[in-house]
Amino acid sequence: MSNQSVHTTNNLYAQDYNLWLEKTAYLLKNKNFLELDLEILIEEIESMGRSDKNALRSNLRVLLMHLLKYKFQPQNRSNSWLYTIYEHRQRLQEAFLDSPSLKSYYTEVFDICYQHARKEASIETGLPLSIFPQDYPFSVDETLDSDFFPS
Numbered sequence: 237m238s239n240q241s242v243h244t245t246n247n248l249y250a251q252d253y254n255l256w257l258e259k260t261a262y263l264l265k266n267k268n269f270l271e272l273d274l275e276i277l278i279e280e281i282e283s284m285g286r287s288d289k290n291a292l293r294s295n296l297r298v299l300l301m302h303l304l305k306y307k308f309q310p311q312n313r314s315n316s317w318l319y320t321i322y323e324h325r326q327r328l329q330e331a332f333l334d335s336p337s338l339k340s341y342y343t344e345v346f347d348i349c350y351q352h353a354r355k356e357a358s359i360e361t362g363l364p365l366s367i368f369p370q371d372y373p374f375s376v377d378e379t380l381d382s383d384f385f386p387s
Contacts, residue, residue: 249276292331292338293349299324299379300353301360304368307386309361325380346376 249256256276263271302320306313332339354368378384 249273288331288335288338289341289345292328292342293345295324295327295331296342296346296349296379297353297356299328300350300372301357303374303379303386304353304357305361307373308357308363308367310387321385322382325382328380343376346379347372 248259260272260277263269299321302317302324306317306321328342332342350372354365354370357363357368358365374384374386378386
């Protein structure tokens, strides 16, 4: 790959990301591997994996926070909370359908997400952090179960 081709591809990536994607897909489909900017392509692929994991953690924290609020503030339960619980369960389930390997990552990060959710629930509700148990009061599987609501 000539220095001119690499420079052109780098410029395209910086100036028009979507066009860079289209050109890269075209080059791959046509097996024109010498014109690919492999460094940028590798970065993008790695970034996609990080984005999926970031989204999973974010959805899990929101879900756990709302399950905690549901359990520890029964007087404030609302359709909005139910919708948020449903929505984030669905987002997680869809992520697992698209990438089944994320299910093991979900289990791996569950505890750290729960600890963040405890703090977020405390901040949002104004309740002391100590109200929310250090160990999660519902299981990894219950969290995803569309029929489960903590009492």
